[in-house]
Amino acid sequence: MEASAPVDHGTDTVAIAAASPERPQPFVELGMNEEEYQRVRHILGRRPTSSELAIYSVMWSEHCSYKSSKVHLRQFGEKAPKTDKLLVGMGENAGVVDIGQGWAVTFKVESHNHPSYVEPYQGAATGVGGIVRDIMSMGARPIAVMDSLRFGPADAPDTQRVLPGVVAGVGGYGNSLGLPNIGGETVFDACxxxxxxxxxxxxxxMKHEDxxxxxxPGPGNQVILFGALTGPDGIGGASVLASATFDDESHQKRPSVQVGDPFMEKLLIECCLELFSExxxxxxxDLGAAGVSCATTxxxxxxxxxxxxDLDTVPLRDQxxxxxxxxMSESQERMMAVVSPDKVERFMEICARWEIPATVIGTVTDTRRLVMTWRGETIVDIPPVTAADEGPVYNRPLEPPQDLGTLQSDTPGRLTRPSNGDELRRTVLWLAGxxxxxxxxxxxxxxxxYVLGNTVMAMPENAGVVRIDDESGLGIALSLDGNGRYTRLDPYSGAQxxxxxxxxxxxxxxxxxLAVTNCLNFGSPEDPGxxxxxxxxxxxxxxxxxxxxxPVTGGNVSFYNQTGTTPINPTPVIGVLGVHDDVRRRVNMSLTSDGATLALLGETREEFGGSEWAxxxxxxxxGLPPLVDLKAETxxxxxxxxxxxxxLVTVAHDLSDGGLSQTLVESCLRGGxxxxxxxxGDPFVALFSxxxxxxxxxxxxxxxxxxAALCESAGVPVSQLGVAGGDTLSVTGRGPEGxxxxxxxIGLSELREANERMLPTYAD
Known part of the structure; x- marks a missing residue:
């Protein structure tokens, strides 16, 4: 842990600090170790009050402080490519990029993994609500959401408990907010x-100026808490749920899961936008993880x-x-604003019109101290920077997992491949279903x-596309992807x-x-592997x-994703944002034009490590995952x-999981x-690599x-695949005799039946 510089200990008149020094403080239960607790005592020059301990415990939690990941995450800034498109980078609630014509876009992805296991509906719903507030806090109007979901085996009892609730929570909150869900992924794996x-x-x-x-800033400015009332839901969520592994007692943690109210959040969105406009x-x-502790510090x-x-002024749902x-409460749909005294009255008027409770709870000072009172006594007196920015930083031990060499040497080459047309046909159907x-x-x-009317494309297309400006057609595309199997076999390549x-x-x-956000889902940081x-x-x-x-504009780290001592596959989920100068020129994946020539761009190699086929x-x-080729991607x-x-092209669909076989299945079924x-060459490799x-x-x-000339100029191989047409997927190639x-x-009706029957069966 990095050493801390000497700090100003402030006053010695903190009332509750005089509590019996013999009484043990529950720092372990709050997620702190002995060294961290002693560091708090060093910073304060005394025993912390219970409220101060609460603040440090949540602010120094893995979820809030990134104490195990910070030393590695610095690379995103150190290696960031030079660009004038990045308006706000890492360190804020969300990154902001310039997309042209005076418009700016902010986007971010975060996890709500542990709460969604404990209480699937509310865990997923408040995950959506929390990320929406991050975007609101940047001054933007939220315009769309996406989700990346991963569950155990589709037919496992635990999956059948969690899956319906999570999907209902994502949809219930987003639909109630009136935000389109434009894409994402749903993955099943035993891990x-x-x-x-x-x-x-x-x-x-938003516009740049917004x-x-x-x-x-500004001593004398007023601190206003507005939105939903503060209740007991979510207490300890950041330090308990997000820094714990799962076991048979996990369901006892239900009180730590937040409860969301999307209708209050919708009012909060409109209220904030009006406040910003004036x-x-x-x-x-926004108030998310660590609640008032986080926002104030x-x-x-x-x-x-x-x-x-003055904590007495915080409006409570539970007195x-x-x-x-x-x-520590993580009650949802709350924001905290700093407002100059001459604008407080107007601020309150707008909140009242939107039926948003709003209360002045404090004042900005230049003392470099965060002081809180409760019933006439000072219960907090700390340097806020020590809680917000100077938490412990760990450079934890690293070593490859002991089984990595065995995994990488166990190549798919020993697996029996389909050797004739019937077996290839069967494999296409297996994968499709x-x-x-x-x-x-x-x-x-x-x-x-499609709510709001600006969704141009949504799942199951390659990416979600949203119109930003009606007149020019300016828009954005977003995709959210990850592959835990690839990353398990080679973390460096898997992320790429x-x-x-x-x-x-x-x-x-x-x-x-144009820009990247990420959500990095891993097991316990205390495990060197x-x-x-x-x-x-x-x-x-x-x-x-x-x-x-x-550039990476921001993101989230989620550790302790494991059951007992068994971690999940390392799963970095990556979101990429792109810009359309005119969304009317976009293409989708659907084959709809009879007789259209189909071509394959890029080079196919024999690569099956971590594949869907295996x-x-x-x-x-x-084995090893597919070879990364960023030059070819560019x-x-x-x-x-x-x-x-x-x-020049009317349809485009990338090849990824399942190879050419799955790309053909999706394009044919999507367009009918x-x-x-x-x-x-080898039809097995051509279809499933x-x-x-x-x-x-x-x-x-x-x-x-x-x-062809464009491909040649860029160095991209191009070959003719065939033509679109008919009501079957027909494949010609080299037979067993060469x-x-x-x-x-395969008739499209048979293909569709195989492709569509799986999930409703498991989810019912």
Whole structure:
């Protein structure tokens, strides 16, 4: 742990500090170790009060302080590519990027994994609500959400308990807010049983001049808490749920899960936007993890440096709450604003019109102390910067997991491959109906994808696309991707493969990739194997973003994702945002034009480590993941963006999980049109390899030569696949004797039945 500099101990008149020094303080129960507790005593020069201990425990928790990840996350800043598009970077509630024409976009993804296991509906719902408030606090209007969900085996009892509640929570909160859910992923794997991952993303839009910051400058300015009342829900959520592993007693933690009210949040959104429009706010912070503790310490530390708060004035839903509980409560739908005295009256008028409770609870000072009183006594007197910015920093031991060498040497080469047309046909159907590749309509039909009227594309397309400006057609594309199996086999490459897939998805709509957010889901940081995975994944992501020229704008780390001593597969989830100069020029994945020429862009290699084929058919995980090729990804993206802009292609769909086979299945079923395909080389490799930097496109008639020239100029291999048409997927290729023959044909009705039957069956 890094040493701390000497600090001003402040006053010695803290009333509750005089409590019996012999009485043990519950710092272990609050998630602190002995060294951290003693450091608090050193900072204060005395025994902390129970309220001060509550503040330090939540602010120094893994969730709030990033104490085990900070030494690695610095790479995102150190290796950040130079760009004038980044308006607000890491360190704020969310990053902000310039998308042109005076518009700015803010986006971020965060986890709500542990609460969603304990109480699936409310855990997922408040995950959406929390990320929406992060976007609100930047001054933006939220315009869309996305989600990345991971569960245990689809037929496991635990999955059948958690899955319906999580999906209902995501949909219930987002739909009630009137925000479209435009994409994401739903993945099943045994490693997530009893430890689901629920990662939620929100994106918002504003003009450059509307950006807000989480600061509390100006002595004499008033501190206003507004939104829902403070109750007992969520107490200890940041330090308990987010820093604990799961066991048989996890369900006893239900009181630590927050309860959301999306209708209050909708009013809060509109209220905040009106407050911003009248320039009534000097600084603003949402109340999420650590509640009042976080908002007050972070605002004070980032501003003039001091604040005086009267906890008696905090509006309570439960009058029996003790001050420590008020400070730690994570009740939802709350914000804290810093307002100059001459604007407080107008601030209150607007809140009243939106029926939003608002109360002045404190004043900004220049004392560099956060002082809180309760019933006439001083119960907190601390330097806020020590809680907000100077928590413990650990450089934890790293070493590769002991079984990594065995995993990597257990290549899929020993697995029996399909050897004839019937076996290839069967494999296509198996993959199309497997939990990870099957239609997720049962999930996405519970989300409103088109509310607000600006959704141009949504799941199951390559990426979600939203219109920002009606007149010019300016818009954005967003994709959210991850692959825990790849990352388990090689954390450095796994992170880059998640990045490259999201990058490729965005480019496949015609958008220029611009910026990155991330949610890094890992096991316990106290396990050297997990920390090695984390360090390698962060390094891979930082290096990948540097090469691609797109900065990381912010994100989230979620540790302790494991059941007992068994961690989940390391799962970095990467969100990439791209810009459409005109969304009317975008393309989707649907085959709808009979006779259209289909072409494959990119190079196919024999790569099956961590593949869906090995996972679905054999339950196998081993070997090395596909080779990362960021140069090829950059070249492919340039071709896709230019070809779509110039109208050379009418359809584009990237190749990823399941390879060409799954890309064909999805494009045919999405458009309701079959395809006649001719494969080159080994048909098994051609169909199921998961080589990166590839996409299938439908070429506009007469544009074949121009597309070929564009590909040649960029160094992107291009080959003809076949044509769209009919009501079957027909595949010709090299037979067992080496001759060209029709290998198999699958009617679209049979393909659709296989693709759509899985999830409703398991989820019922």
């Amino acid at each position: 997530y049983e009893q430890n689901p991952l629920v990662n939620a993303l929100c994106v918002g839009v 950006i807000q910051r989480a600061i509390a 320039d009534l706010v000097v600084g603003i912070q 972070e605002l004070a530390a980032a501003g003039t440096g001091g604040m005086h708060v 029996t709450l003790r001050p420590e509980e008020i400070l 497997s939990p990870n590749l099957a239609s997720k309509t049962w999930v996405t039909s519970q989300y409103d994808r 493969l998640a990045l490259s897939e999201a990058f490729r998805n965005v480019a496949s709509t015609g958008a220029r990739p 997990v920390m090695w995975q984390f360090a390698r994944a962060v390094e891979g992501l930082a290096d990948g973003c540097q090469y691609l020229g797109i 996972h679905v058919v054999y339950g196998h995980l081993g 070249a492919l993206a340039s071709v896709l963006v230019a070809a779509i802009r110039d109208g 049109l079959g395809a006649r395909i001719t494969l080159q 998961e080589s990166v930097a590839r996409a299938m496109v439908a070429v506009r008639p007469g544009a074949e030569a121009r597309l 001759d060209q023959q029709e290998l198999f044909s």
